[in-house]
Amino acid sequence: MNHDTPLSPLPLQHLADIQPRVLSTAQLREHGVSATDAGTHCRPGGPWQQLLPGVCLLHPGPPTSEERLHGALLYAGRPPAQRARTVPAQPTSGEPHAPYADAMITGLAALALHRFSSAPPLLSLDRIDILVPRTRRLRSAGFVRLVRGCALPTPQHLTGVPVAPVERALADAVAQLTEAGVVRRLLSEAVRGGHCEPPAVVRELANARLLTLPHVVDAVDSLLAEGRAIAEDRLYRLVAEHGLPDPLWNVDLRLPGGPHLGGVDAYWPQQSVAVELDTRAPRQGARQDDDALWSECARKREHLERLGITVVHITPRKLRDTAEQQAAVVRTALMASTDRDPAAYVVVLPR
Incomplete structure (x- = not known):
């Protein structure tokens, strides 16, 4: 028996009830679907499609925003075999977001999940940023952009997925932005909306070495002045x-x-x-x-x-x-x- 051999062959009809309709090839094996069968189903004109390397979308139409989020996390999360080597054996049925271990949504996608009105809608984003440990051996692919970090924050769980805290998501978003107005609006909403305080935002921007960029410095000056006024x-x-x-x-x-x-x-x-x-x-x-x-x-x-x-x-x-x-x-x-x-x-x- 090799790693592509189905563990328990089952009819594929049982996969129709899975929500969201996106699974990794490792999860498909657990459902009795070999890698060969998955590849066959993902051929042009087939009932499935390959959303990302090692991730299948279980319908032929365009993915929803929820499916894109789960697919991105499945792509970036540590494989089950690797998790088994680093985590003591224990039941995982109650472990939240076990397939996404060591991965969380960050950047503009995370801010959209935190309900920032100044962040673009999820479906309009060409890329979804996923925060992973610096040691992860994986490359960005498709619509997934990997953001690596040494010390990862504790994620918040929003709409069923792990999401970086606002201040970290802001820093990762700002790292990809060049328009001063956009940066200023995002930082301002973080404080006005009560998501976080200016010192926490500035600390994350400093850790990301972004405070040397002129458009970021101007936005931070406005942020501190606004934060002072709100505190007063x-x-x-x-x-x-x-x-x-x-x-x-x-x-x-x-x-x-x-x-x-x-x-x-x-x-x-x-x-x-x-x-x-x-x-x-x-x-x-x-x-x-x-x-x-x-x-x-x-x-x-x-x-x-x-x-x-x-x-x-x-x-x-x-x-x-x-x-x-x-x-x-x-x-x-x-x-x-x-x-x-x-x-x-x-x-x-x-x-």
């Missing part, structure tokens, strides 16, 4: 919706006749409590600048606290995901002011 709006709503007293917004603090202490996003002078948003994002090739900025922020915070000013540090993600908890933190700081020694007098100026 969330802070305004947090104060209003959770019944906190109105602070002074976006002010600079200075010692009377002395040095500038720094700017804060909200300040309650009677309680000497300040809120500072952390909207910093890593930049490629600017690690020393990032470290210097962090050190400066830490020094400012320590200086203010030595003067008796409580500084509440909040990230945009915390504002988005745990607004009620952040409001409780601010409220606690305001209430605790009566138990502290009076803070030093500072001059408050508009920023």
Whole structure:
């Protein structure tokens, strides 16, 4: 018996119920269809067609978007024999997406699955990007473009297929784009739609070494400015919706006749409590600048606290995901002011 010998010969009618109607040659063997029989069925005029190398479409018409996705993943996923050598033997019936092990949809196709309105529809894409480990010995073929990575993210499961997280899918999409407007719209929708925060996007772009491209740099500058505005709006709503007293917004603090202490996003002078948003994002090739900025922020915070000013540090993600908890933190700081020694007098100026 060789590897093409059917394991359990069965009539082909049972394959008509398989959805989506796309299988690898290895899966067809498990259903009793040899490679020779599969090739016969995929001949011109036959009932099937070869969608990709080693992948068959079980009907003669054009593939649906769902069938293209599953076919691309079947092509890029590790073969069963290879998975058996690297994964301990165990039942796989409950293993999600077992045929697609170590492969996930990324790029524009992934953004379409994440419901980005600025991403093209799936059927209009000439290529579907599939993220695989760098060690995979496989080439791009047909409508499948392989994207290799050292450290793969944990996929999300959308419409029955593994999909790269938004920030990774964005980086892989941007790597193939040259139009600044398209890049800007995709990055903007990622933040406006609440899919992810700007620092996560910039980090992935930096890892992909894309922050040296002028059209990407311009889009990132717009992204950071928009992310800052969204974070400030969330802070305004947090104060209003959770019944906190109105602070002074976006002010600079200075010692009377002395040095500038720094700017804060909200300040309650009677309680000497300040809120500072952390909207910093890593930049490629600017690690020393990032470290210097962090050190400066830490020094400012320590200086203010030595003067008796409580500084509440909040990230945009915390504002988005745990607004009620952040409001409780601010409220606690305001209430605790009566138990502290009076803070030093500072001059408050508009920023």
